[in-house]
Amino acid sequence: MNCERANEVMMLDLYGEAAAADVAELRTHLAGCDACRRAAEASREALAEFRREATPRPSRETVEAVIAVAQPRPFLGGIFAQLRPALWQAAAVVAVALTVSVTIKFWPQSPVQLAAETSSAVTQTATTETSWDTDSAALSEHIRLAQADVTIGSSLDNRISGLRDALSDLRAGSSSF
Amino acid sequence: MPDQPLLPASNVEQTDDALFERYRNGDAAAFELLLARHQSALFGFLIRMVGDRALAEDLFQETWMRVVREARRYRAEQKFSRWLFTIANRLAIDELRRRKRWRTVSVDDEETTVELPANGPSAADETERRRTLSRIEAALATMQPSLRQVFLLREHSGVSFKEIAAMTDAPLGTVLWRMSAALKHLRKELEADGIDGATEK
Numbered sequence: 001m002n003c004e005r006a007n008e009v010m011m012l013d014l015y016g017e018a019a020a021a022d023v024a025e026l027r028t029h030l031a032g033c034d035a036c037r038r039a040a041e042a043s044r045e046a047l048a049e050f051r052r053e054a055t056p057r058p059s060r061e062t063v064e065a066v067i068a069v070a071q072p073r074p075f076l077g078g079i080f081a082q083l084r085p086a087l088w089q090a091a092a093v094v095a096v097a098l099t100v101s102v103t104i105k106f107w108p109q110s111p112v113q114l115a116a117e118t119s120s121a122v123t124q125t126a127t128t129e130t131s132w133d134t135d136s137a138a139l140s141e142h143i144r145l146a147q148a149d150v151t152i153g154s155s156l157d158n159r160i161s162g163l164r165d166a167l168s169d170l171r172a173g174s175s176s177f
Numbered sequence: 178m179p180d181q182p183l184l185p186a187s188n189v190e191q192t193d194d195a196l197f198e199r200y201r202n203g204d205a206a207a208f209e210l211l212l213a214r215h216q217s218a219l220f221g222f223l224i225r226m227v228g229d230r231a232l233a234e235d236l237f238q239e240t241w242m243r244v245v246r247e248a249r250r251y252r253a254e255q256k257f258s259r260w261l262f263t264i265a266n267r268l269a270i271d272e273l274r275r276r277k278r279w280r281t282v283s284v285d286d287e288e289t290t291v292e293l294p295a296n297g298p299s300a301a302d303e304t305e306r307r308r309t310l311s312r313i314e315a316a317l318a319t320m321q322p323s324l325r326q327v328f329l330l331r332e333h334s335g336v337s338f339k340e341i342a343a344m345t346d347a348p349l350g351t352v353l354w355r356m357s358a359a360l361k362h363l364r365k366e367l368e369a370d371g372i373d374g375a376t377e378k
Contacts, residue, residue, distance in 0.1 A: 007353070007354075007357050008350065008353040008354075008357075010357070011338070011353045011356045011357050011360075012338060012353065015331065015337075015338070017337055017338060017339075039361075042360075042361075042364045043357070043360045043361075043364065045364070046360050046363045046364035046367060047360065049309065049313070049363075049367055050313055050332070050363065051332075052309065053309060053310055053313055055217045055218070055220075055221040055333075056220060056221055056224050056230075057216060057217050057220055058216060058220045058233075058234055058237050059234060062234045062237055062238055063212070063216065065238055066212060066237070066238055066241040066242075067205075067208075067209060067212070069238075069241065069242050069245055070200070070205060070208045070209075070212075070241065070245050071205055072203050072205055
């Protein structure tokens with residue numbers, strides 16, 4: 001052990017932190033090194049002198065101020081502290097919901113989106129077919145009504161024609177008077 | 178007027194961590210036990226670190242306020258005393274950097290409450306005590322802050338050199354060298370003062 005290492009072990013030994021093997025080596029070193037032995041003795045004396053001194057303590061006012069600061073929190077603060085875990089849980093749920101929503105919204109060709117699109121297409125086709133059926137029925141009705149109109153029209157034409165004939169007969173009869 | 182004890186006698190059966198856990202669960206009495214246990218060492222560290230009683234009182238309060246404020250962030254594996262002195266050390270170093278000076282104000286003024294032997298000192302003992310105290314103050318005042326920091330942390334906090342190395346962000350070898358240099362400085366100042374004292378007599 002050299003003097004530098006002896007000095008380190010000496011410091012550790014002052015506070016009982018040195019390993020037993022190191023302490024044994026230090027003792028061997030000190031037995032043969034006057035300078036280190038004197039330094040070790042002087043260090044112990046200086047430390048003892050320092051430790052003989054009374055330790056100053058804080059004022060009563062300072063201690064009272066610290067105790068006041070450390071008191072449990074007021075009522076509302078306590079309630080908040082109790083609610084805090086619940087608030088955190090609620091915040092976590094909202095965060096997860098938002099993440100899922102955004103993912104579904106912006107994820108390209110997400111399964112949900114595909115399902116929604118397919119469903120929409122099927123609905124649209126069904127709607128179109130329903131529309132065709134409806135239009136076809138309406139057209140048939142129009143044709144039926146139109147044919148009825150034609151029938152009525154023919155009838156009216158016949159009547160008008162008959163009336164025209166009658167009117168011609170009347171004119172001819174009046175001219176013979 | 179003799180002071181009534183403000184704090185309960187420290188309960189040695191409970192560890193710091195157990196007391197702090199009790200405090201975190203709302204037991205203010207546990208905090209007072211912790212304060213009683215550490216107040217003397219912590220204040221001794223601070224006042225000798227900054228050399229100013231009023232400033233040391235402020236830093237003492239600030240240290241405990243941070244303990245209260247950051248109670249939820251504390252982890253038991255940190256060891257309470259190490260955590261406490263890490264906070265105090267940081268505050269003291271910041272303050273010293275800000276002021277860039279070390280005020281040599283007596284810590285033994287009339288406001289100081291000092292732990293004295295139970296049987297009470299004689300007048301001669303008291304005179305000698307004050308003399309030695311002023312010698313130590315002078316030695317600390319002229320000691321480099323990095324040496325003073327290691328010396329006071331080891332003496333007051335009870336944390337190991339290895340932990341001090343972590344707290345001060347320095348290698349263990351450097352910390353041990355600083356401790357040795359601090360003791361050498363203290364020894365030199367005390368010896369020099371002793372020679373002066375002998376001359377005066």
